[in-house]
Amino acid sequence: MSSDTRLAFAVGWALLAFCSCGCREKTTTSRPAAGEDDRFLRSQLVGRWQRAWDFGPVVYERVLAADGSLVMREKRRTDPPATGTSASTAPRPVARAEQEHPKYPGEYTVAEELSGTWSVKDRQVTYRVVLPNGDPLTMRYDIERITATELVEISSGLSGKSEFRFRRRS
Numbered sequence: 793m794s795s796d797t798r799l800a801f802a803v804g805w806a807l808l809a810f811c812s813c814g815c816r817e818k819t820t821t822s823r824p825a826a827g828e829d830d831r832f833l834r835s836q837l838v839g840r841w842q843r844a845w846d847f848g849p850v851v852y853e854r855v856l857a858a859d860g861s862l863v864m865r866e867k868r869r870t871d872p873p874a875t876g877t878s879a880s881t882a883p884r885p886v887a888r889a890e891q892e893h894p895k896y897p898g899e900y901t902v903a904e905e906l907s908g909t910w911s912v913k914d915r916q917v918t919y920r921v922v923l924p925n926g927d928p929l930t931m932r933y934d935i936e937r938i939t940a941t942e943l944v945e946i947s948s949g950l951s952g953k954s955e956f957r958f959r960r961r962s
Contacts, residue, residue: 834912836938841958849896854919854958862910862919867900869893917945 841854849869856862893900908921912935919931933945936955943958 829915830912833915833917833935833938837910837912837917837943840961841943842961843956843958844893844895849893849898849900851893851900853961856910860909860911862908862921864906864908864919864921865902866904868903869896869898870901871898 835858837856838858839856841856843852844850845852851867853865853867854862855865904924906921906923908919910917910919912918915935917933917935919933921929923929931947933947933956936944936946938944941960943960945956945958947954947956
């Protein structure tokens with residue numbers, strides 16, 4: 793092998809080593825510090841979230857404000873379901889409540905409303921409310937996933953893990 797070939801080989805290996813080191817550093821992503829991740833999650837959670845109960849005409853709503861205040865509502869269907877085809881029970885235009893719970897269409901009213909606070913620490917959201925009888929209640933959920941339209945929380949209880957899916961509402 794000539795000296796020119798050896799020199800070209802050496803330069804090629806040096807460039808390859810340099811590029812692979814640089815590429816490795818660029819593709820490695822560092823996880824944000826816990827406080828930064830919590831601040832980001834907190835900003836993503838602000839808004840109104842709703843979840844329909846699978847077993848009946850009930851909608852649960854959480855309104856999370858940027859200042860840490862919380863309003864939790866339980867909405868129940870107030871009108872009886874349509875059973876006939878007479879003019880009085882003829883289908884009406886689709887209301888927003890019907891979109892919130894397509895399995896149980898109808899109009900919903902607030903059956904219960906609680907106020908409190910919420911916070912985020914280590915990817916866990918904590919809700920604190922005062923019940924109507926004056927007792928404080930604290931609920932903690934792990935944030936499994938959050939997107940622009942969906943929030944999935946996980947709770948560990950006596951019977952194992954439970955998953956709660958909420959949809960963002962405007």
